[in-house]
Amino acid sequence: MNAVTTSNEIHERVQNGREQVFERLRELVLLETPSFALEASRQITDLLGAWFEAVGGTVERVETEAGVHLLIEVPGTGRFDAQAAESAPGAPVAAASAVSGAPGEADLRPLLLIGHSDTVWPFGTLQGDVPWAVDGDVVRGPGVYDMKSGVICMLTALEVLRDREHRPVRIIIVADEEVGSPTSQQLMRRALQGVAGAIGFESPHPDGALKVGRRGSTRVRIAVTGRAAHAALDPKKGISAIDELVDQLVRVRGIVAAASEHTEVLCNSGTISGGTRANVVAAQAEAELGLRFIDGESERTVLDALQHLTPVREGAVVDVEVLSHRPAWLAGDADAALCDRVARAGAAMGVEISGRPAAGAGDTNLVGSLGVPTVDGFGPLGGGAHAVSEHIVLPTLYQRIEMLAVLLSE
Structure with missing residues (x-):
């Protein structure tokens, strides 16, 4: 296993893989997945499960009346390859802390990445109000912004680091976020056990700032x-x-x-x-x-x-x-410390990152309210969530992938 990947190497790998990123994003968006559409949920989770298994993940599928949820474990590599005892599911939730081990030591606890596979759009939207469309750097389609591009970000960062050293990662992708997560909250609580922190891949603030705290x-x-x-x-x-x-x-x-x-x-x-x-x-x-x-x-x-x-x-x-x-997630010092870590990863790529509270709610409300260091809004820039103008700015997706890969390889 090679040593820590440099930011320049990560940038080069992401840029070389842009075509595959684009095609995978297109494949996900063209697979319409409204909440409570069980067969569509099975299809997208089968696809995602295969992709994450290919980057070394162990995939657990949890089928409910709302859809299929995924819980994925990707072990650490290199100096991160020995899992700490508290990182196994079933152990107590970690106390709030920044994502780091003792000075000079690697943190062996997993970082939790949070996403969802359902969208607000009904079947037929692609042939109606929100067709798949590409106009220069702007990509449009149902769920492209909220939040299939975020799922692609998680996957591609791990793929970039597949033969390199990286920290352990746990991923949860739920099928019912857009309807309040009625069937996935118990699984979310299990996913939180023993993690060092959590990152949500919902859309950021319009200026690209992360969401640190949610009403x-x-x-x-x-x-x-x-x-x-x-x-x-x-x-x-x-x-x-x-x-x-x-x-x-x-x-x-x-x-x-x-x-x-x-x-x-x-x-x-x-x-x-x-x-x-x-x-x-x-x-x-x-x-x-x-x-x-x-x-x-x-x-x-x-x-x-x-x-x-x-x-x-x-x-x-x-x-x-x-x-x-x-529940309300009022950000604290541990959340700010994790945001600072992400900002340092962004600085390594020449990107300035900040964070502030958000008015809207999502799955990270529960996570942050329990005291787990949390940031959200790691998805690419764009706009029009839940609206016919839904879109992302494609270069910022590549940028977010690079930032995540740097963060995981630190």
């Missing part, structure tokens, strides 16, 4: 059951679920306002429904709320208060259900 995102349904009655003949026999829901939403506004005195909490009433006719007291009503939190304390305070909502009207029933939950 928590929780969807809550408030459902009210009242009692129907004729609105003119027997109004007092009815209990208006709509009126009760309105009062509950006023309460929610007060809960959010109180929490926001300490740190900003966002609350959006996304949908509201109920009732049947203007002359019938409504027996049912519900609203779906979207909540965003910067830190765990405000998150716990608001969600606990919502779970303890009580009816204003005698006889009304109020049910509160959490539909999805990604």
